[in-house]
Amino acid sequence: FADADLVIGAVHYVPTVGYYAHGPDDNPLGAEKLIELWRSSLLGMLENPAIDILAHPARLPAAAVDMNIFFDDVLAVLSEAAKVSAKNGVVWEMNNLTCSRLAPAVMARWHETIQTGVDAGLKITYGSDAHAPEEIGKQGYVQQMLPRLKNFTGLVSPVDIKGNRR
DSSP states (O other): OTTOSOOEEOOOOOTTTOSOOOSGGGOTTOHHHHHHHHHHHHHHHHTOTTOOEEOSTTHHHHHHSOHHHHHHHHHHHHHHHHHHHHHHTOEEEEEHHHHHTSOHHHHTTTHHHHHHHHHTTOOEEEEOOOSSGGGTTOOHHHHHHGGGOTTOOOOOOHHHHTTOOO
């Protein structure tokens, strides 16, 4: 990774499963086990000195567990992750695609996931996470979240992130 301008890390899968759960009913591990494995994978990844940006910090549990029940558990993991990210200079990404896939009740609280990073003093960047050409640059959901963040000083661009690596 030494020649890379930026390295973006994300947890899309947890050990033992081998595929992306698309809903709580599609998660063979159960919520508690998945959150435990996601936590250890996430914290381990954030200790990797190659990582500059954490992409969609809570996308995996948002897809695989009932966030109406486990939202606070996810926030607790993100609080730990924010401390590790702050120690290691990892920037967090706000992601439009993730927001577009959330249930309305979860979307109403989703800013809290990024707020944990803001509260830890992290830099925050934006990504559309486009999976199709027409999604490139979309930011409607992110724009809805920005005003809800407290003590937020603004998004950083990739140019501001370069050289962040330890």
